[in-house]
Amino acid sequence: MTYIALILSVLVGVLIVFGLKPSNKTAQLLLAFSGAYLLSITILHLFPEVYSSEVSNIGLFILLGLLFQLVLDFFSKGAEHGHIHIQQNMLFPWALFISINIxxxxxxxxxxxxxxxxxxxxxxxxxxxxxxxxxxxxxxxxNIPKIKAILFLVLFSIMSPLGSLAGENVQFLTIYKTEITAIIIGIFLHISTIILFETSKDHKFNLLKFVAILVGMFVAFLA
Structure with a gap:
């Protein structure tokens, strides 16, 4: 069920692109909702989990996750939180490909x-x-070839299931599961806060985005 849900989430997103052709504004509202939900789940559930463990200096691993995501952002140009810029005669974005799959x-x-x-x-x-x-x-x-785009999206869809599979079977990941979860918390904090707290270009209050954030937090609170 876990693997299927993760793969289907990417498939659903791609089908929305081809079926509904959402506007950039709609995508940004969905992103705001997801960022609010992700941040709320991190604070309400993951924080208590790692801080109730016997691992000392857990905060250092959270900071490590923040720094690690900063490095990934340098190569992905912020794709994890919705920043992708199209350039003319653009070649296949290998840096984006590698960083977002990591x-x-x-x-x-x-x-x-x-x-x-x-x-x-x-x-x-x-x-x-x-x-x-x-x-x-x-x-x-x-203008990136379709076959490369499809392969990119297929690989992206299976990377999280592969991560979960590795977490089950790689001894190192099992032994240090709390520390790794703390690193992931740092990654989630970085992504979600950038999504939520970036100011708009005109620095105006965005009511729809605010409502999307409230809904995301409320749904996470009910989880």
Whole structure:
């Protein structure tokens, strides 16, 4: 069920691109909702989990996750939180390809240790749908060969399941599951806060985005 949900989240996002052709404004509202949900799940559930463990200096691992995502952002140009820029005569974005798949793989690892925590699975699923929409829109609008775009999206869809599978079977990941979860918390904090707290270009209050954030937080509170 976990693997299927993760793969379907990317497929749903791509189908939305081709079926509904959502506007950039719609994608940004979905992204705001997912960011609010992800941040709320992190604070309400993941924080208490790692801080109730016997691992010392857990905050250092959270900071490590923040720094690691900063490095990934340098290569992905912020694709994980909705920033993709199309350029004329653009070649296949290998840096984006590698960094966003590393991100997807890592966020799947804690699922191996939290099968009873459905809120974590749904946080990742809800986060992946708008990202898949943005990636799908990016590939449709660019001149990148379709076969490469399809392979990119297929690989992206299976990276989180592969991360979860590795978390179940790789001894190192099992032994240090709490520390790894803390690193993932740092990654989630970085992504979700950038999504939520970036100011608009005109620095005006966006009521629709605010409502999307409130709904995301409320749904996470009910989880």
């Amino acid at each position: 991100h997807a793989f890592m966020e799947g690892i804690p699922l191996a240790h939290n099968h009873h925590h459905e809120y974590l699975l749904w946080a990742i699923v809800i986060h992946k749908i708008p990202i898949a929409i943005i990636l799908g829109t990016f590939f449709v609008s660019s």
